[in-house]
Amino acid sequence: MAFTEHVLQGALSSRICESAVCASGNLKSCGCSCKLTSGSHVVRCKSSSGMEFAKVAEIQRSPLVRTLAIVPVSSQLKAKGSAGSSDANEQKNFKQRKSNDRRSFIGKMTSLSLFSISLGPVFCESAGAASNFWNGSEGNGGNTAKVVKKKPVLITLAAYAVTKVAYEKITHLFAEHWLKEHGQEVKFRLSLAGSGAQARAVIDGLPADVVSLALPLDVLKIEEAGLIDSDWQKRVPNNAVPAETTVCIVTRPGNPKNITDWQDLARSDVSCLTANPKTAGVARWNFLALWGSVTVEGGSEEEAQTLIENVFRNVPVEPRDAREVSDVFYKQGLGDAMITYENEIVLTNEKIVESRGEALPYTIPPVNVRVEMSIAVVDKNARRSGVYEVAEAFVNYCFTEPAQREYAKTGFRPYVQSVAEEFNIIPVEKPWKVEEQVGEWLHVQEKFFADKGMIDVIEQNIRASRLGT
Known part of the structure; x- marks a missing residue:
């Protein structure tokens, strides 16, 4: 079958060659090709069922070009006097007018169906609606086509x-x-x-x-x-x-270890799960909740560090995020208790009940951080x-x-108070905010979570004690 070349000028990334699709499918799978030559994209589209060939039209001309339209054309061109013309003839005609007539041609194509392709740097996804850049109104047989004012x-x-x-x-x-x-x-x-x-x-x-x-x-x-x-x-x-949410402690059915507050997680007979503070926001909130449980009540920073170190000694694994730590606790059955977000517990328990399982008990310690x-x-x-x-x-x-x-x-605990009342959300007994009790977040990062911060010191101490050094 004959191929028809279409040259597309403009500030376009060469990713178009990998990401564009024509009406009959992906360029590679349908036999079409695309190449970058001297700043222009040349797309060669062969004939396929239901269309003679595909024309590629630039919708948005700017340094931020992100969308192309690939427009099937057959009967519309024939209605304009191109009936009986071969692919080769149409190719010749198109090349003759591409340099000085491109905008006019695009304006005349508003009645045609189109397929748009997003050319993001990481993802590609199709969208199926016309764009406001199709600004002409002349269509097949002189009829006025409806113009979509805003593109998706x-x-x-x-x-x-x-x-x-x-x-x-x-x-x-x-x-x-x-x-x-x-x-x-x-x-x-x-x-x-x-x-x-x-x-x-x-x-x-x-x-x-x-x-x-x-x-x-x-x-x-x-x-x-x-x-x-x-x-x-x-x-x-x-x-x-x-x-926002807050930090809770989930336990096994019946709470056999009688875990009710932060201090219980430091006991030597308790195995506790939390995510990794280096990768997970939930683990940093857990860390801060433990810290504040001491300092907000008047305890010293040394006492707070000792509590956190004793709790982390009881942590056998540190999954990457809140969802993974829930999987380890609920599905694999590891640990006597888990520290995580209240919303994660609520949602997971709902799923367990839906599958006819037993929701696990949890407690909200009275001195607790506002997880915003x-x-x-x-x-x-x-x-x-x-x-x-x-x-x-x-x-x-x-x-x-x-x-x-x-x-x-x-x-979650909603910002709008009327919605919180609608869902009968019980307030935390003694909530506290990080900025008010510990300091600005950049200070928090530097003190606790940066390289050689407190979490690194604590984990180094734990490794040394396990090795007996």
């Missing part, structure tokens, strides 16, 4: 692992809201991992438009890398904290992706009652 947008949300269920619901609700209010389709790509791991991934190039992480510290790291504007906490309600999740637009990424307005709207939507209810349904 794709938001990448990088969140810490245990928020999965909440954000699956909240993103869906926001997409419905935005479509109704603005007539624009929004799709989400959700990336899940430990909070610290997510922060490092974004800094290293994960193209997240929004982050929702377990610690303000992790967002501050992304800010320090120049990706988030310094006013991120001031631009949205409640200092960018849409919901943070949410922010990754300003640099969102601007580069052209989704800043929608990303910012999504972050603000997370503070509305519909979104707050979804946080509450999955065990």
Whole structure:
């Protein structure tokens, strides 16, 4: 079969050669090819069932080009006098007008169906709606085609692992809201991992438009890398904290070891699970909860360090994040107790009950830290992706009652007080905030979690004692 070449000019990454698809499938699988020559992309599309060939049209001409449209053409071209022409003839005609008539040609194609391809640096995903860059109105037979005013947008949300269920619901609700209010389709790509791991991934190039992480510290790291504007906490309600949780202790059925407070986890007859403080936000909150249980009540820092060291001596393994530590405790049966987020316990117990199992008992120690999740637009990424307005709207939507209810349904403590009352959430007896009791988060990082910080000293002491040195 004959091939037809289409040259696409513009500021485009060579990734198009690997990521573009034509109407009959992936370039490689359908026999089409794409190459980069002198700053132009040449796509060779062969004939296939249902179309003579595919034309590739540039939708957005700017340094931020991220979307191409591949448009099947057959009957439309024939209606304009191209009936009976061969692929070779059409190729010749197209080449003649590509240098001075490209914009006019694109304007005349608004009545054609199209397939759009997102060319993000990490992910590729298809979207199926027309774009506002298709600005002409002339269609087949002179009929006026309907122009879609706004193209769909794709938001990448990088969140810490245990928020999965909440954000699956909240993103869906926001997409419905935005479509109704603005007539624009929004799709989400959700990336899940430990909070610290997510922060490092974004800094290293994960193209997240929004982050929702377990610690303000992790967002501050992304800010320090120049990706988030310094006013991120001031631009949205409640200092960018849409919901919070607290730290709880889960035990085995019947609580046979009678574990009721932090001090019980330091007993020599107790095996305790927590995630790794180097990779998981939950483990850092656990560490801080233990620290504050002593210092908030008037104890010394030396006493707090001793308690934490004794608890960590009883930890046989340190999984990467909150979800993994739950799997080890619930599914593998390791440990007498587990320290984790309240919301993780609530959600896991619900799943156990649904499968006709027995929910495990847990206790909320009275002196407890307020675990405040943070949410922010990754300003640099969102601007580069052209989704800043929608990303910012999504972050603000997370503070509305519909979104707050979804946080509450999955065990979080919502920011909106009326929603908390609706779900009968019992307040913690003596809650405390890190910034008020320990200091700013960068100070917290340096003191406890940085290289040669307190957690390194504690683990070194534990290794030395186990080796008898």
